[in-house]
Amino acid sequence: MSYPFIDLKKATKEELVAHLREQCGVEKDGKKEELVQAILDFESSSGLVRPDMPTENKSKETSPADLPLSAKRVRIIIAPSETDNSDVYVGLNDLDILIKRGEEVAVPESVYVLLSKAGEHRFEQNKDGTYSEYFAPRYSITVLGDA
Structure with a gap:
């Protein structure tokens, strides 16, 4: 019933x-x-x-403007490195981007956040023999502002 x-x-x-x-x-x-x-x-x-x-x-209907990939866009430049000058591939959900190093590009803010968090945790030995951890970013990114 x-x-x-x-x-x-x-x-x-x-x-x-x-x-x-x-x-x-x-x-x-x-x-x-x-x-x-x-x-x-x-x-x-x-x-x-x-x-x-x-x-x-x-x-709470979500409009397309509120979705992460179509939200705010930022202009960035990924600097070439001494060891790697190849293009940077980013795959996020249904979005695939190939970013040329050294050139200004406009990307969704979520792509910038993903790139800024890419890296590895490294350890450095202190004088007393202990180790301290630090984060080494994978890419050197310059943010130019909103697109």
Whole structure:
């Protein structure tokens, strides 16, 4: 048997008390606002979603401008290194980019963040024999600003 939702705005106080007793198994009497809140508490604790209430998915529709790859773009230059002058390939979700070193390019901000976090953790021995860790970035990136 499915749970019958009651119209909380149109129902009288007596109808709310009866609904609480028969459908929710709760004996309660008081102001109409308290009864409505008791029904809403029961429904939320039971995992029931009112058909007239907007769900989180409906209210948080994502527009294409809010997606990470089409969001804010930044202009960057990846500097050539002494050991590697090859182009830099970036694959992120459905986006594939081949970036030429030493040239200005406009990329989504998420691509810049990915490139800035690319690197390795290295260790350096201290004079007392212990090691200290540091992050060595893979690419030398110059940010020129928003695109």
